[in-house]
Amino acid sequence: MDIRSQISMVFHLDxxxxxxxxxxxxKNIWTDRKGAEYMWWNNVETKPGTGYPGKWEDQLIYKGxxxxxxNVLSLKGAGKRKGLSNIFHNPNMPVIDDYYExxxxxxxxxxxxxxxxxxxxxxxxxxxxxxxIDIKMGPNWDDDLSGSPDxxxxxxxxxxxxxxxxxxMFQLERMAFFYLPRICNHCLNPACxxxxxxxxxxxxxxxGIVLINQNECRAWRxxxxxxxxxxxxxxxxxGKSEKCILCYPRIEAGHAPACMHSCVGRIRxxxxxxxxADKIEAAALADEAxxxxxxxxxxxxxxDPEVIESAKQNGVADxxxxxxxxxxxxxxxxKWGMALPLHAEWRTLPMLFYVPPLLPVMASLSEVDNTxxxxxxGDIAKHWDDNWLYxxxxxxxxxxxxxxxxxxxxxxNLFSAGDTEKVKTVIKKLMAVRIYxxxxxxxxxxxxxxxxxxxxxxxxxxxxxDIYYLTSLAKFDDRFVIPxxxxxxxxxxxxxxxxxxxxxxxxxxxxxxxxxx
Amino acid sequence: xxxYTETKRVSLLGLLVTLLCMIPISPGYAxxxxxxNFQQHxxxxxxxxxxxxxxPDLAGVNERRSQEWLETFVKSPQAMINSxxxxxxxxxxxxxxxxxxxxxxxxxxxxxxxxxxxxxxxTLPNPTAAINPPAFSQPAIDQPIDTSVEIExxxxxxxxxxxxxQINHGRDLFQGTVRFAxxxxxxxxxxxxxxxxVIGGGILSKELTTVFSRMGGPGVRAILGRPxxxxxxxxxxxxALSEEEIVSLVAFLQYADQEQLNHQPRDYGIGLFSSGxxxxxxxxxxxxxxxRGRKKGSVNQAxxxxxxxxxxxxxxxxxxx
Ligand code: SF4
Ligand code: SF4
Numbered sequence: 001m002d003i004r005s006q007i008s009m010v011f012h013l014d015x016x017x018x019x020x021x022x023x024x025x026x027k028n029i030w031t032d033r034k035g036a037e038y039m040w041w042n043n044v045e046t047k048p049g050t051g052y053p054g055k056w057e058d059q060l061i062y063k064g065x066x067x068x069x070x071n072v073l074s075l076k077g078a079g080k081r082k083g084l085s086n087i088f089h090n091p092n093m094p095v096i097d098d099y100y101e102x103x104x105x106x107x108x109x110x111x112x113x114x115x116x117x118x119x120x121x122x123x124x125x126x127x128x129x130x131x132x133i134d135i136k137m138g139p140n141w142d143d144d145l146s147g148s149p150d151x152x153x154x155x156x157x158x159x160x161x162x163x164x165x166x167x168x169m170f171q172l173e174r175m176a177f178f179y180l181p182r183i184c185n186h187c188l189n190p191a192c193x194x195x196x197x198x199x200x201x202x203x204x205x206x207x208g209i210v211l212i213n214q215n216e217c218r219a220w221r222x223x224x225x226x227x228x229x230x231x232x233x234x235x236x237x238x239g240k241s242e243k244c245i246l247c248y249p250r251i252e253a254g255h256a257p258a259c260m261h262s263c264v265g266r267i268r269x270x271x272x273x274x275x276x277a278d279k280i281e282a283a284a285l286a287d288e289a290x291x292x293x294x295x296x297x298x299x300x301x302x303x304d305p306e307v308i309e310s311a312k313q314n315g316v317a318d319x320x321x322x323x324x325x326x327x328x329x330x331x332x333x334x335k336w337g338m339a340l341p342l343h344a345e346w347r348t349l350p351m352l353f354y355v356p357p358l359l360p361v362m363a364s365l366s367e368v369d370n371t372x373x374x375x376x377x378g379d380i381a382k383h384w385d386d387n388w389l390y391x392x393x394x395x396x397x398x399x400x401x402x403x404x405x406x407x408x409x410x411x412x413n414l415f416s417a418g419d420t421e422k423v424k425t426v427i428k429k430l431m432a433v434r435i436y437x438x439x440x441x442x443x444x445x446x447x448x449x450x451x452x453x454x455x456x457x458x459x460x461x462x463x464x465x466d467i468y469y470l471t472s473l474a475k476f477d478d479r480f481v482i483p484x485x486x487x488x489x490x491x492x493x494x495x496x497x498x499x500x501x502x503x504x505x506x507x508x509x510x511x512x513x514x515x516x517x
Numbered sequence: 518x519x520x521y522t523e524t525k526r527v528s529l530l531g532l533l534v535t536l537l538c539m540i541p542i543s544p545g546y547a548x549x550x551x552x553x554n555f556q557q558h559x560x561x562x563x564x565x566x567x568x569x570x571x572x573p574d575l576a577g578v579n580e581r582r583s584q585e586w587l588e589t590f591v592k593s594p595q596a597m598i599n600s601x602x603x604x605x606x607x608x609x610x611x612x613x614x615x616x617x618x619x620x621x622x623x624x625x626x627x628x629x630x631x632x633x634x635x636x637x638x639x640t641l642p643n644p645t646a647a648i649n650p651p652a653f654s655q656p657a658i659d660q661p662i663d664t665s666v667e668i669e670x671x672x673x674x675x676x677x678x679x680x681x682x683q684i685n686h687g688r689d690l691f692q693g694t695v696r697f698a699x700x701x702x703x704x705x706x707x708x709x710x711x712x713x714x715v716i717g718g719g720i721l722s723k724e725l726t727t728v729f730s731r732m733g734g735p736g737v738r739a740i741l742g743r744p745x746x747x748x749x750x751x752x753x754x755x756x757a758l759s760e761e762e763i764v765s766l767v768a769f770l771q772y773a774d775q776e777q778l779n780h781q782p783r784d785y786g787i788g789l790f791s792s793g794x795x796x797x798x799x800x801x802x803x804x805x806x807x808x809r810g811r812k813k814g815s816v817n818q819a820x821x822x823x824x825x826x827x828x829x830x831x832x833x834x835x836x837x838x
Contacts, residue, residue, distance in 0.1 A: 054816040061812055091808055097815030136821050150820050 001276055003300060003310040005320050005483075006188070006208035006351055007251065008273040009260075010332045010339045011181055012471060013357040014430065015267040018179035020044050020140065022259035022268075026183075029247070029258050035237025037102035037127040040139050041244040042259045044181040048155040048169065048410070049142040051180075053098040056230040057343065058156040063092040065191050065228030065346030066284065073284055073347065078195030078222040087197065092225045093234075100137035102127040128236070145177050152177070157413040165407045176406050178357040180414075181267070183259060184231040184244035185342070185350030186210050188275065188298065189284045192243070195226030200241075206485075207272075208351065209246045217241055228346040252485035260480065269470075271327030271481040272320055273351070274300045274311055284347045291344045291417045298349070299334055302327070323483035328470055329353065336459075336467055338426050340415040356415050356423055358430040425457075432457035433471070436464045551626070551633030558620040559630065561743040562736070565637045571736040571745075572612055579635040591627045593619045613731045618745050679768035687769025688714055690762055701756035704766070707748075712773045713780045722748075729767075729774035737767050 026042040045051040055061055063077025075082065077092045086092070105122040113120035126133040142151030148170065158166050168174055186203075190210050193201045200216035201223055203209070212223070212232070217240040223232040224241060232243040247257035255261065260268040279298045286294035300307045302324035311321055324330060332339040332355060339353035408420045408427075416422035432453040439450035454464055470478060491497065511517030562571035578587065582604075590597050590605060594617040597605040609616065622630065689695040692715055693703030704725075709718030711726040728737060741763045744750045758766070773780075815821070828836075 050816075058816075061816060091811030093812075095815050097817055097821065134824070134827050136824060137817060147820075 001306065001310045002278045002314065003274050003307050003316065004208070004277050004314055005206070005272050005274055005311065005316045005324065007186070007246065007270065007482075008208075008327075008329045008333075008351040008353070009183075009186075010269040010329050010353045010355060012267045012269070012332075012355040013178055013180065014355065014359060015265040015471070016044070016179040016181055016357075017265045018044055018046065018143070019264045021262050021264045022181055023139075025258040025262040026244075030245070031242075033235075033237075035235035036233070036242065038096060038099045038139075039233040039235075039242065041231070041233075041242075042181065042183045043139055044179050045140065046143050046145060046152070046177050047180045047414070048148075048152040048158060048177065049145070050151045050154050050156075051142075051182075052100075052139045053094040053230050055098075055154065055156055056094075057228075059228060059346070061092075062094065062228070062230065063225060064230065065226075065348060066189070068285060068347065071285060075191055075195050075226055076228075078191070078226040083195060083197055083220075083222050087220060087222075090221055090225055093221055094224070094230060096128070097137070100139055100141070101133060101135075103133060103135050145175065157410055160413065160418070161407055161409055165409070169407065169410070176359075178359065180342075180354075181259075182229065182231070182342075183352065184210065184227075184246070185229060185348065185352040186244075186246060188280055188349035188351060189347060191226040191228060191346070191348050192223035192232045195222040196220070197222055201232075204248075207248075207251070207483075209248050209251075210243070211245055211248070212241055212243055214238070214240050214242075228343065228348060229350075251482055252487060254482050254484070256476075256480040256482065266474070266479065269328040269332065269474075269479045271329040272302075272324040272483050273327060273329050273333070274302050274307055274316070274321070274324050276300050276307075280349065284349060288345070288417065289419070291347075292340060292419065292422055295341060295344055295349055296333065296337075299330070301334070302330060317483070317486055319486070320483040323481050326481045328474070328479055328481060331466070331470060336429065336463065338429055338467070340422065340426060342414060343417070345417040354415055355430070356411050356426055358427055358434065428457040429459060429467075432459055433464045433467050436461065437468055549629075549633050549636060551629035551631070554620075554622060554626055555630050555633050558622065558745075561739045561745055562617070565634055566641045570739055571615065571732055572617060573608065575634050576638045576641055579631065579638065584631070587631055588624065588627055591620065591622070591630070592624070595619060615732065618747060679771065683765045683768040684772045685769075687765035687767070687772075688712070690766055691715065691718075691769055697756070697762060698759050699756040701753045701758060710770070710773045711777050711780055711782060713782050715782070725770060725773075726777050727774055729771045734767055734771065737770055738763055741766060 023040055023042045031039045043052050065076055066073050067076045103124045103126055105124050107122045109120050110122050123132045124135050145152050186209055197220050198216050198218040200213045219239045221234050224234055232241050234241050260270055275298045283294040283298050308321055333353050339355045341350045341353055411423045412418050412420040435453045436450045439445040439447055563575050566576040568574050598609045691704045705718035707719040707722040708725045741758055744753055
């Protein structure tokens, strides 16, 4: 047992309203710079959709992440041999047109143009070349299923769905979507770190944040290929790669990262999780069928005395262990088993977990005969020729899950490495809590039925209350349990603080007449 | 007490002044003012009364030329040759058309050097005896250079004793297969020599096949020991060649000179260039075959191709007029 601590996250997808506030908060703080304009360390994409950069999930194109061959884990597109053979020209990287060419408008032309026959316009200009351009793409061009033949239908997660299932997803009446906000997962087995030939990327020991040392980066861009989530970006101006830093300066000061702090839907949770480093290798090498189980098995119970003992031996501070015990992440992921990693099959052991969305699954469709109804309509009334009934009632307990308009397989491809049973369990829990609360507040569901659903989902009434609290009522300090960074200890390692005592403070910046400079 | 401190200070100051005054009388400063500069800048190629080296013997030069001519010449020999001064051109022609590099001395330093030469000349028993009077009237470029005997004499230790090992070692040094002890750049980065064993030397500087007959053993030796050319000077600054290296190089250059007619290194001409082209083409072909599965262009290209493009202002006007 080798217990370490990691700052880990949960995104509750049912709550995301797709407002992109998080992306803007991040952009304003970190990537509003020359060379970084195209980067979105935090981005929100619509699913189904191809996302940003286009088709990032298709590893046949981008060759990101790990693959297991003969019980050996190797990087798909980088690593010693492959990396070396591609070191001067790495063909698997996204090009700027896979992201989008960043642009702005010449707003000044609107006020400064000389008088003329035509109204002045603000022409779009490229933020890379500065020349006028035709805008071809944005970071969320496929928002809300826009342009779905080009984007949603080309979602790589649809690959193993039958043509009929795919077709059903895009019928007008059935169509559904949800939002997937993404940041760097600060993985436990990060492919970006493993692929860097310069050793510039490292995972911080104290909180597991993955960072790129800007002084060491030599622009090989292997991390851009290596990261299957395409969350490492190359800054063409500075010639260094950059990625989400989980706002570590904010975390060290006890603040939530900017994207989480600003999140309108309050979908984001952040807390410490204790994990057993001895189990990482086995989990990364797990069989397809055990991927999720083994990945979640790394995460340990922060109340277990043995775990605490080992953590202490590794120098994990008491305050961090305590934070782990209050961690919302631990509750969602381990205690309630409601959050799953995104694309566990890439074996980077992501430390960002998602509560899958219930909404696109919940409503069901059934075929009905509408002729009678249609006959009653007048001539000017709009006629619907179809015979579908869109049903959100909860009469059939789990029926809607089985006949969901959103195939469970699609969710499973995203969140449980293709295992539909795993997402189904989670969705049942979400549904059970909803039915339980409906009995409590609306009252149109009987208590027996509510209890029955809870029982079938493996929950108790008090757990359901807890889940409901953390989902819907949680306050800032419930959602973000950030341990003290103990910077004083770090500073003490570097210098003797006693030397500084009495030589700083009031009146030391400028001299005074009496004391002198 | 105050008085005591005062005295102490004064005596300290006195000591300092005394020390300072002593510095100028150190032996280095006792030499003639021009001597140091002569040794450093002129002595490699010239002697005063010991015969020709690379350039003429300077004994009695002050009598043969006007002071003004000497000063202008030493300031910048090349400028003077270019200006067409008959005497300067004649010397240039006589001494293998090897231009004397500008010594970069100030007018005062030049004067000192000249007076140093004059002083030394006077101490010689019979200044003119040691001089080979330069033949200004008859440019001697097409005549065999009349230095062979002296040079052979002086260089006897090199030419007669040059062993095959020395010659081979010299060739290795020239080519850079053996590094100079002080890590100076190898000769063939700038120079070439016609020799079967040497492939394609540099073309930045003089071709050295005939350097031995042009300048003689001592001349080559002198240049290698203390390069008079600015570029070579800075290249070997702090990286001087060792005596043993110089001997080997001279041996090799002499050998190359003597044997030049027997050596016909192959000239690949355009063949080399075109085989390079073909090789590159094959390499590119191979690369595109090995990486044939690579990602080409953007995944969004099909979308971009369909998009409507805006037209230029000129085109707009043409359409709407
Ligand atoms: S998600 Fe982050 S930590 Fe994981 S591989 Fe990508 S860049 Fe590295
Ligand atoms: S701010 Fe929150 S709710 Fe809005 S898009 Fe981002 S994650 Fe979703």
